[in-house]
Amino acid sequence: MSTLAVTIERAPRRPWYRREMSAGSFAFVMNVPTLLCLGLVLGYPVIYAAYLSVHRVGLGQLRSGVFAFNGWDNYVRVLEDPLFWVALKNTGIFTVVTVGTEIVLAVLIALLINQAGVWTSRVTRFLILLPYAIPPICNGLIWSFLYSFQFGFLNRILFTAGLIDNPINWAGNPDTALYAVAVPYIWRTLPFAIILVHAALQGIPRDLYEQAAIDGANAWHRFRHITLPMLQQIIVIILILRTAFAFAVFEEILAITQGGPGDATWVAAWYSYKITFSPPNNFGMGSASAFILTLMIAAIALVYMRLIYRRVTL
Amino acid sequence: MFKTTPTVRLLLHVANLTVIFFILLPLVAVFIGSIQSERALQADTRRVLPLEVTLDNFTVILTKGQQRGRIFDQATYLPDNIKSFYTAFMNSMIVAGSVTLLTLLFGSLSAYTIARQRFRWTLFLMQANIVARFVPVIVLMIPLYVVMRSVGQLNSLSGVIIAEHRFSAALRDPDPGALLRHHPDRTRGSGAHRWLHAARRLLPHRRAAGDAGAGGLRCHHVHHLLA
Incomplete structure (x- = not known):
């Protein structure tokens, strides 16, 4: 009887730089730039904004580099400022108007461009992304040219159509100014919502419509009982996303009205900006108001994240 | 129909x-x-x-x-x-180009690990990137102004590049990640190093991921900066 002797030779140990990394270390190293970026350009400023919001910070303190701690004083001053509540009310109106209009128009236009047999629908589908490519500041400038009281094209068109006799001061009238800013915002951001709804529409199985038609459902019934329920999830996502972004609207306000006339278009982000960068440059109070805005948006973001991850795991 | x-x-x-x-x-x-x-x-x-x-x-x-x-x-x-039209245009192009490059580079590395190495913390990192999109610009504008002022980076191109890099943080991951997730792990099977494997996975897809990512990012950056 013979025995088989097996000898296992140990492989020579590799130098550290040629050794295989563990999966965890490798993932960490690959993410170092992103972690650094998130930490330095996002995490640190947010924490620093929190720090500034509980300190007295003006231009004098910035020069000296010494910020005196003043507790919740900045938050109290912001919450006691009537202008902050005006800005918050305007933000609320702006958000409701823009998001509501966007969702209704997005569904209608998505249904419209979904009509493959209509040639004008194909033209609309081709052009629909155009406004999304316009920078927000340019968008504001373009629309302020359109709204101009004396030379604006909106008044020219209405004159030509015989709809008005005297020019309308769209952005200069306190009653219309906020809506005058809402229209350019909707114009710029609507394509995003349309694309999402259109993608969701294309995911609805055609069999459902065919079966409903066989059962005698008309176009309205098919929309009410098939299309709308199938779009529900994407509509909720758009609603949350757009609400969060509309809450922080800034560029269009800056380009078109700069908060005016009076305080008619002061919104939360504009309030923080003006408090911070206009004399007497109260950086602490500006940070406090910005933080209040962040908390509101964070609540919306939380709902969004929960929805998204529920959707992914379903 | x-x-x-x-x-x-x-x-x-x-x-x-x-x-x-x-x-x-x-x-x-x-x-x-x-x-x-x-x-x-x-x-x-x-x-x-x-x-x-x-x-x-x-x-x-x-x-x-x-x-x-x-x-x-x-x-x-x-x-x-x-008189400074061309200078302003060139500045915008420099900032847009730099931010696009940095974002694609960092984003590809991050996307690879998020897509292929499914750890709890990489998922958290992806969520953090999405949450970053929700942080209002004004919250970062104030501290970044103070920080940039203290380090002498106010009114400088490098200051703008650093600040703008944050605004694109959340845009980096999804596309290349989705592309890589469904790709078979052949080179790992043949004994390639993790680094080599990552390079072999990322570089052949630089065209598709790059086109998708860079196109979108370039639009995004030029969109924000050209004004």
């Missing part, structure tokens, strides 16, 4: 034309405004189409105010910043 009556088709055409009008209105208005003189614009405030067409407005910008053309003969005032 469903037959439409001529009336419905007509209504669909009208609706489409209304949408097209709404999309094109501001752009056409600005274009019409740009091809006529200020005097012509002011002469008849009820006229939509221009009486005379001129490219002098473009000429004066592109020649930095040196060739004013006949419509500027009587002009007493031209904004001073017209």
Whole structure:
């Protein structure tokens, strides 16, 4: 009887730089730039904004580099400022108007461009992304040219159509100014919502419509009982996303009205900006108001994240 | 699938034309405004189409105010910043290009691990990137102003590049990640190092991921910066 002797030779140990990394270390190293970026350009400023919001910070303190701690004083001053509540009310109106209009128009236009047999629908589908490519500041400038009281094209068109006799001061009238800013915002951001709804529409199985038609459902019934329920999830996502972004609207306000006339278009982000960068440059109070805005948006973001991850795991 | 009556088709055409009008209105208005003189614009405030067409407005910008053309003969005032048109444009391109490069580079590395190495913390990192999108610009504007001021980076291109890099943080991961997730792990099976494997996975897809990512990011950055 013979025995088989097996000898296992140990492989020579590799130098550290040629050794295989563990999966965890490798993932960490690959993410170092992103972690650094998130930490330095996002995490640190947010924490620093929190720090500034509980300190007295003006231009004098910035020069000296010494910020005196003043507790919740900045938050109290912001919450006691009537202008902050005006800005918050305007933000609320702006958000409701823009998001509501966007969702209704997005569904209608998505249904419209979904009509493959209509040639004008194909033209609309081709052009629909155009406004999304316009920078927000340019968008504001373009629309302020359109709204101009004396030379604006909106008044020219209405004159030509015989709809008005005297020019309308769209952005200069306190009653219309906020809506005058809402229209350019909707114009710029609507394509995003349309694309999402259109993608969701294309995911609805055609069999459902065919079966409903066989059962005698008309176009309205098919929309009410098939299309709308199938779009529900994407509509909720758009609603949350757009609400969060509309809450922080800034560029269009800056380009078109700069908060005016009076305080008619002061919104939360504009309030923080003006408090911070206009004399007497109260950086602490500006940070406090910005933080209040962040908390509101964070609540919306939380709902969004929960929805998204529920959707992914379903 | 469903037959439409001529009336419905007509209504669909009208609706489409209304949408097209709404999309094109501001752009056409600005274009019409740009091809006529200020005097012509002011002469008849009820006229939509221009009486005379001129490219002098473009000429004066592109020649930095040196060739004013006949419509500027009587002009007493031209904004001073017209002289820095090319500098401003170049600055925008430098910032947009740098941010796009940095974002694609960091994003590809991050996307690879998020897609292929599913740890709890990589998922958290992805969520953090999404949450970053929700942080209002104004919250970062104030501390970044203070920080940039203290390190002497105010009014500098590098300061803008660093600050703008944050605003694109959340845009980096999804596309290349989705592309890589479904790709088989062949090189790992043949004994390749993690680094080599990552390079072999990422680089062949640089075209598709790059086109998707860079195109979108470039639009995003130019979108934010060119103004």
